[in-house]
Amino acid sequence: MTQPPAQPQLSDTPTGYQIRTDRPCARCGFNLFGQTVFREHSYGLIAARCPECGQLAALQEYPALGRWADRWAKTLAALWVLVLLGAMGAQFGPTFGLMFGGMEMAFEDAGEEISLRFIEWQRSQGVEDPTAGGGISPFRGSWSPISDAWWTTQRASDPLATGRADWILHRDRFAFWFPLAAVSFTFGAFWSTATLGTRRWGAFLLPLIPIALAASYVWMLSLPEPNVPGTITARDAAADVLRVPLFAGGLIAVGAGLVPGVLTGRKIARLIVRLALPPRMRTALSILWLSDGLPPPGASRTTAGEP
Amino acid sequence: MPTHHACHACGHDLTRARAAWDRVENLPVVVCPGCRAAVVRRRDPGVAGYRAGRRAVRALLLIVVQGVMVAGLTAGAAALIITAGTLAAEEYGRNPLRVLVLEPSLLRPDRLGPDLAVWTILLLIVALTAGAWTRSALAHLHGWGVWTVWVGAVAAIATLPGWLYLGSGLLPDPPRPRWGSVQAARAMAEHLTMAFLFAAFFAIGMPLGRPLRSAWEAGLRARRTALRRRRRTLRENR
Numbered sequence: 001m002t003q004p005p006a007q008p009q010l011s012d013t014p015t016g017y018q019i020r021t022d023r024p025c026a027r028c029g030f031n032l033f034g035q036t037v038f039r040e041h042s043y044g045l046i047a048a049r050c051p052e053c054g055q056l057a058a059l060q061e062y063p064a065l066g067r068w069a070d071r072w073a074k075t076l077a078a079l080w081v082l083v084l085l086g087a088m089g090a091q092f093g094p095t096f097g098l099m100f101g102g103m104e105m106a107f108e109d110a111g112e113e114i115s116l117r118f119i120e121w122q123r124s125q126g127v128e129d130p131t132a133g134g135g136i137s138p139f140r141g142s143w144s145p146i147s148d149a150w151w152t153t154q155r156a157s158d159p160l161a162t163g164r165a166d167w168i169l170h171r172d173r174f175a176f177w178f179p180l181a182a183v184s185f186t187f188g189a190f191w192s193t194a195t196l197g198t199r200r201w202g203a204f205l206l207p208l209i210p211i212a213l214a215a216s217y218v219w220m221l222s223l224p225e226p227n228v229p230g231t232i233t234a235r236d237a238a239a240d241v242l243r244v245p246l247f248a249g250g251l252i253a254v255g256a257g258l259v260p261g262v263l264t265g266r267k268i269a270r271l272i273v274r275l276a277l278p279p280r281m282r283t284a285l286s287i288l289w290l291s292d293g294l295p296p297p298g299a300s301r302t303t304a305g306e307p
Numbered sequence: 308m309p310t311h312h313a314c315h316a317c318g319h320d321l322t323r324a325r326a327a328w329d330r331v332e333n334l335p336v337v338v339c340p341g342c343r344a345a346v347v348r349r350r351d352p353g354v355a356g357y358r359a360g361r362r363a364v365r366a367l368l369l370i371v372v373q374g375v376m377v378a379g380l381t382a383g384a385a386a387l388i389i390t391a392g393t394l395a396a397e398e399y400g401r402n403p404l405r406v407l408v409l410e411p412s413l414l415r416p417d418r419l420g421p422d423l424a425v426w427t428i429l430l431l432i433v434a435l436t437a438g439a440w441t442r443s444a445l446a447h448l449h450g451w452g453v454w455t456v457w458v459g460a461v462a463a464i465a466t467l468p469g470w471l472y473l474g475s476g477l478l479p480d481p482p483r484p485r486w487g488s489v490q491a492a493r494a495m496a497e498h499l500t501m502a503f504l505f506a507a508f509f510a511i512g513m514p515l516g517r518p519l520r521s522a523w524e525a526g527l528r529a530r531r532t533a534l535r536r537r538r539r540t541l542r543e544n545r
Contacts, residue, residue: 281362282366284363
C-alpha cells in the first residue's frame with residue numbers, strides 16, 4: 001500500500017530542501033529519498049521523517065569540527081589551485097619551446113638558403129662591391145640582410161616553392177613535432193585525470209590556456225623585426241613563407257597529442273592504479289572509477305536483483 | 308577520545324563496542340549488546356575524510372614507489388647490459404658468457420681487471436631484485452606476464468642504439484651521421500647475451516619474492532599488534 005509522504009508537524013520549519021539521495025530509515029529501512037527536510041521544533045535539528053513509521057531521522061549526526069576543518073579545506077583547495085597553475089606553467093614551457101624551436105630551426109635553414117640565392121643573384125647582376133653606393137653586403141647566414149625589393153619580386157615566384165614541402169615536412173621538423181605531441185599527450189592525460197569532477201570538455205578547456213599562450217607568443221616572436229630601411233633579414237624572409245604552415249604543423253602536433261591524451265587519460269590512470277596497487281588499496285582511489293560512472297574497483301559486477 | 312556512538316534502536320552506548328568488518332558490505336558493523344541490533348559505525352566525517360585522504364596519499368605514494376622501482380631497475384639493468392656487453396666486445400673481443408664461464412682467467416687483475424665480472428654481478432643482483440619485486444610488490448599481477456614485458460622492455464632499451472643504427476642504414480636516404488651507435492650495433496650479440504642473463508636471473512629471483520613478502524607482512528602485523536596492545540594498556544590504565 002502506498003502511503004502519502006509524511007509531512008512535518010506544523011511547528012517544524014521547512015528548509016525548502018528534499019533528500020535527493022538514498023538514505024534508509026534507521027527504524028524500518030524505508031528509503032527516505034524525496035522526503036522534505038525541515039528544522040525540528042524542540043531541538044532545532046535538521047531532520048526528515050519516515051513516511052512509513054514516522055521515525056524522525058536527524059540528518060546532522062556529528063558535531064562540527066570547529067573552524068579548523070573549514071580552514072584546512074580552504075588551504076587544500078588553494079594548494080590544489082596552485083598545483084593546477086603550476087601544471088599550466090609546466091605545460092607552457094615545453095609547448096612554447098618545441099613549437100618555437102621547430103619553427104626557428106626551419107627559418108634559419110631556409111634563411112641561409114635565401115641568403116645564398118641573394119648572393120648568387122647579386123653576382124649574376126655583376127655587382128662587384130655591394131657596399132658601393134650604399135648597397136647591402138649579404139653573407140651566408142639566416143641573419144644576413146637582403147634587399148626588400150628583391151625579396152618582393154622573388155616572393156611572387158616563391159624561391160622555396162620547389163622544395164617547400166621538403167622544408168615543411170623535413171625530418172628535422174618531426175624531431176620537434178613528435179616530442180611536442182608526446183608532451184601534449186602527457187598533459188592531456190594529466191588534465192583529464194585532474195578534472196575528474198567536470199565533463200570531458202572541461203578537461204580540454206584548461207590545457208588550451210597554456211597552449212593558446214604559447215602559440216600566441218610563438219606567433220609574435222616569428223613576426224619580422226625592424227631592420228635597415230629597404231632590407232629584411234633572410235630569416236624574416238623565410239618566416240614570411242614558412243610561418244603559417246609550420247605554425248599549423250605545430251598546432252596539429254599539439255592536437256594530435258592532446259586529444260588522445262584527454263580521451264584516454266582517465267583510462268591510463270585506472271590502468272596504472274590496477275597495475276601498481278593490489279586490489280585492497282585500489283578503493284582509496286575509487287574516485288577514478290566513480291567519476292565516470294563505473295563500478296568501483298574490487299566491487300562485484302553483479303547489481304542488486306541479479307543472480 | 309573516541310566519538311560517541313549510540314545504538315539507534317535502544318540507545319545503548321556502543322562507543323567501546325568493537326566493530327567487526329563486514330566483508331560483504333565492506334562496512335564496520337557493531338552488534339548492540341543490549342538489543343542485538345546491528346548498526347554501522349560511521350566515523351565522524353572529519354575523521355573519515357582525513358583517513359580517506361591518508362589512504363589516498365598512501366596509495367599514490369605506493370604508485371610512486373612502484374614507478375621508481377620499476378623505472379630504476381629497468382634503467383639500471385639496461386645500463387649494465389650496455390656497459391658489460393660493450394666491455395666484453397671491445398676489451399675482450401669475446402662473448403661475455405664465454406669470458407665468464409670458459410675463460411675466467413682473462414678476468415685476472417693483471418690482464419684487463421675484474422670490471423666485466425663486477426658489472427655482470429651487479430646485473431645479476433638487479434635481475435634477482437626485479438624478480439623478487441615481481442612476486443612481492445607486484446604479486447597481484449600475472450608473474451610470467453610481468454617477466455615477459457619487463458625483460459622485453461629492458462632488452463629493447465639496451466639494444467635500441469644498435470637497432471637504430473642498423474635500421475637507419477636501411478632508409479632510402481640514410482641520415483648522416485646515422486642514428487644510434489655503431490659500437491652498439493657491433494656489440495649486439497654481447498648485449499643480447501647479457502639480456503638473456505638478465506632474463507634468466509629475473510626468473511630465478513621470482514620465487515624469492517613470496518617469502519620476502521610474507522616476512523614483510525609478518526613484521527607489519529607484529530608492529531600493528533604491539534601498537535594495539537600499547538593503546539589498550541593505556542586505555543585500561545586511564
